[in-house]
Amino acid sequence: MRKRPPARLAGLLGGAALLAASAGLIGTAFAGPRAEPFPGWGEPTVDARMTVEQAKAIVAERTKPQTEWKGPTSGPRASTEAVTIAWVSGDESYSTYIGWGNGVRQAAKALGWKVLTFNGQGTVSGQLAAMQQALAAHPAAIITPADANALQRPIKVAIADGIPVIGIHATAFPGPSPKLGLYQNIASSPAEIGQSQAAYVIAMSDGKARDVHMVDNSFAIARFKARAATEPIKNCAGCKFLEMVNVPIGDLAQRVAPTVSGLLARHGAGWWMTTCCDDYYPYVASSLHAAGIKSDQAQLVGADAPPATYDLIRKGEYEVASVPEPSTLFGYEAVDAVIHAMAGEPPAKFVQPTYIITRENVDAEGGKNHEFVPSNHFACHYLNIWKGTNNPC
Numbered sequence: 001m002r003k004r005p006p007a008r009l010a011g012l013l014g015g016a017a018l019l020a021a022s023a024g025l026i027g028t029a030f031a032g033p034r035a036e037p038f039p040g041w042g043e044p045t046v047d048a049r050m051t052v053e054q055a056k057a058i059v060a061e062r063t064k065p066q067t068e069w070k071g072p073t074s075g076p077r078a079s080t081e082a083v084t085i086a087w088v089s090g091d092e093s094y095s096t097y098i099g100w101g102n103g104v105r106q107a108a109k110a111l112g113w114k115v116l117t118f119n120g121q122g123t124v125s126g127q128l129a130a131m132q133q134a135l136a137a138h139p140a141a142i143i144t145p146a147d148a149n150a151l152q153r154p155i156k157v158a159i160a161d162g163i164p165v166i167g168i169h170a171t172a173f174p175g176p177s178p179k180l181g182l183y184q185n186i187a188s189s190p191a192e193i194g195q196s197q198a199a200y201v202i203a204m205s206d207g208k209a210r211d212v213h214m215v216d217n218s219f220a221i222a223r224f225k226a227r228a229a230t231e232p233i234k235n236c237a238g239c240k241f242l243e244m245v246n247v248p249i250g251d252l253a254q255r256v257a258p259t260v261s262g263l264l265a266r267h268g269a270g271w272w273m274t275t276c277c278d279d280y281y282p283y284v285a286s287s288l289h290a291a292g293i294k295s296d297q298a299q300l301v302g303a304d305a306p307p308a309t310y311d312l313i314r315k316g317e318y319e320v321a322s323v324p325e326p327s328t329l330f331g332y333e334a335v336d337a338v339i340h341a342m343a344g345e346p347p348a349k350f351v352q353p354t355y356i357i358t359r360e361n362v363d364a365e366g367g368k369n370h371e372f373v374p375s376n377h378f379a380c381h382y383l384n385i386w387k388g389t390n391n392p393c
Contacts, residue, residue: 033140035164037183038346041175044191046224048231050199052207055232058199062356065364066374069381069393071350075336076343078386083113085338086134088144095306096325097145100168104143104330110383111335115242124150131313135161140339141183143331145169148180155181164341166334169325172221174351184337184347186330188246188323190221192354194228196323197301200356205301205386206322207238212263214280215247222276225303229274231241242267249279256283259289269297278309278322285318305357307370314362322357324372332382339386 015256050058087096101117108115118134120127127146131154133236134142141164148155148170155165164183171177201209211233215226226244234241245263247255263271273284281300288298295318302309305324312319329352337347355365355372366373380393 010338031161032344033164033342034157034344035162035182035183035341037176037178040177040179041173041349044189046191046228047195047233049235050195050202050232051225052084052202052236055199055202055207057201058196059356062196062199062354063358063361066353066355066363069098069376069378070334070353071333071378071381072348072385073381075348075385076345077388078111078113078339078341079342080112082323083108083342084116084137084139084141085113085335086116086118086137086142088118088120088127088130088134088142088146090120090127090144090146092117092119095371096123096304096327099327100145100330100334101326104334105331106328106379107332107335107382110379111386120144120146125284127151128154131155131158135163139163141166141341143168143334143338147171148177148182148185152181164338166337166341167247168334169221172224175349176347183341184334185263186337187351187355188325188335189351190224191228192351193303193323194225194230194274195232196354196356197229197303197321198232200301200321201233201272201274202236202239204241205272207236209233209244210235210240210267212242212267212271212273213244214247214259214273214275214284215244216249216276219276225276233274242271247280249277252280252283256280257287257290260287264291264293266267269293271298273298273300274299275302278304278306278319281312281319285312288318305372310362310367310370311355314356314360316359320358323354324357326352327366327371327373329374329378332378336382336386 015065050211087101089101107117114161116137118130120130131151143166145168148167158165159181167182167185169187171180171185177185213226233239233365245259247259281302295316300319302322309322339349377393
């Protein structure tokens with residue numbers, strides 16, 4: 001038996017039912033707000049092999065401007081009632097979280113909704129406290145980029161109280177996560193991220209790269225990206241995979257310099273490096289510079305692309321490419337998931353295609369502002385769905 005929605009959602013339910021009727025759905029039972037996740041989408045598939053020609057085709061496609069909208073074109077209307085949602089940031093000093101939060105706030109503002117921000121301050125204890133504060137505010141939904149594994153107790157409380165929880169990179173794969181209680185988890189495909197890195201290395205080396213991968217094995221998503229990035233290189237006939245090095249992200253300042261010194265001692269110069277996260281590369285670049293390595297003797301290909309990445313690529317300081325995560329787009333996707341939850345519908349099945357930043361396109365697609373914002377007019381497309389309009393995008 002479905003739980004009766006909390007009183008604070010009853011008005012939203014009534015408003016949504018009226019919207020359903022006005023859309024020609026009279027006679028169809030309206031599901032009503034839902035907090036329990038729908039089934040997940042499954043694990044992305046890793047492409048373990050690619051030819052040099054395939055690699056070059058992938059690079060050519062993923063370095064183009066992303067002008068085409070490949071996301072949803074239909075979905076439930078947004079409530080016109082007063083709606084308050086909570087943004088539980090993992091850390092409001094972290095640029096990536098700030099970008100995603102800005103997207104949430106921009107989308108909510110366009111709907112006349114209110115967003116309450118709670119700062120997890122970069123620690124598990126802080127994030128748990130922020131979740132408790134969010135629950136006490138009784139929002140219609142909670143959106144968070146914090147690790148869902150560490151937030152299981154408040155997530156279960158939220159679901160029991162009829163509050164859907166939407167993650168942004170809160171777990172490894174995109175889509176609903178019934179196991180972790182996420183109505184939706186918004187993320188790029190880690191398989192595509194790794195594939196894009198491998199394709200760039202294979203294509204730009206003409207199938208002759210010597211590659212190292214740096215990873216933090218404590219994160220499942222990092223291990224998955226590592227497999228996706230390294231298997232094509234291991235199976236590339238003219239390439240050589242040198243080794244996987246595990247460096248905890250929390251120990252970058254202490255561990256990167258001796259790790260790089262060890263790599264140079266074992267393999268000399270003239271290699272590529274791929275990684276789960278660009279956080280490593282300012283330290284790697286500094287260590288390479290201190291060792292007197294020229295910028296074309298160690299070429300770094302990253303992922304996530306925080307602001308420092310754009311500067312490294314722009315200045316030619318070892319890093320040559322990165323696969324960024326979208327900035328404000330993820331916030332719009334999260335608000336769309338809230339609207340689907342309020343209508344009792346599964347979230348839209350959409351994963352933004354990956355993009356590769358290089359020195360040639362570093363200022364495109366939001367790059368001038370050190371962030372990845374696709375030029376596909378996503379805000380306009382979402383607002384047309386949410387408001388039932390047909391404005392040109």
